[in-house]
Amino acid sequence: MNITNTIVSFTTIAIISTSALAQLPNTHTWPMEHIMVSMENNTLHAHVMTSPNNPAEMLRFVGETYDGNASALNDQYYSDQYGWMLDGIVDPGMGNSIWIEMTSQSAGLNTYEGGMRMMIPMQTFDPIFGTAGSDLNWQWDGMMTHNWYSAAELGDYEASYRIYVGDANGDAVAGFTDGAVTLNFRAVPSPSTLALLGMGSLIAARRKRG
Numbered sequence: 001m002n003i004t005n006t007i008v009s010f011t012t013i014a015i016i017s018t019s020a021l022a023q024l025p026n027t028h029t030w031p032m033e034h035i036m037v038s039m040e041n042n043t044l045h046a047h048v049m050t051s052p053n054n055p056a057e058m059l060r061f062v063g064e065t066y067d068g069n070a071s072a073l074n075d076q077y078y079s080d081q082y083g084w085m086l087d088g089i090v091d092p093g094m095g096n097s098i099w100i101e102m103t104s105q106s107a108g109l110n111t112y113e114g115g116m117r118m119m120i121p122m123q124t125f126d127p128i129f130g131t132a133g134s135d136l137n138w139q140w141d142g143m144m145t146h147n148w149y150s151a152a153e154l155g156d157y158e159a160s161y162r163i164y165v166g167d168a169n170g171d172a173v174a175g176f177t178d179g180a181v182t183l184n185f186r187a188v189p190s191p192s193t194l195a196l197l198g199m200g201s202l203i204a205a206r207r208k209r210g
């Protein structure tokens with residue numbers, strides 16, 4: 001294959017990808033914020049860097065509509081910033097897995113199953129953690145998973161979880177101690193295009209200086 005052919009092929013792929021990706025929710029708008037789950041002496045711990053004063057933000061992308069199950073995010077403030085992630089060796093034992101159960105959350109907060117922030121069309125967007133009548137507990141496969149959170153109204157939200165070792169049915173297994181974590185969210189007005197342009201020139205100015 002000569003260079004010209006290579007360029008043509010890449011261009012074709014780029015055009016196909018663009019049309020296929022046109023109706024996908026925004027994912028890399030936010031840096032990852034990992035909920036680190038570890039286990040020591042059969043006791044689970046979870047740690048996250050956010051707080052009520054430093055919440056993860058949810059944004060609404062006016063004018064965008066999403067295909068398939070992702071349409072649950074249409075016209076909602078949303079984010080997939082939080083990701084569950086294993087920290088060190090976590091061994092729930094043969095046939096068991098880590099389960100995460102929503103124990104309390106603000107009214108109006110919804111959750112949909114996400115993934116590793118890649119291959120969004122492969123993500124189920126199934127309602128979880130009580131959203132739309134779903135189970136309160138969710139079986140985590142231990143892979144980095146960024147679920148989608150959404151809300152219809154501006155404001156602050158929080159969700160608390162119990163992290164436990166369960167069998168295939170989600171029933172707690174004796175001999176382990178649960179962990180817990182609270183996630184904080186703030187649905188904020190979308191930044192205007194002007195603000196984004198301002199940010200762009202600031203970055204450009206910093207680069208020049210560096």
Ligand SMILES: [Cu+2]
Pocket residue numbers: 032033034083117144146
């Ligand atoms: Cu991640």
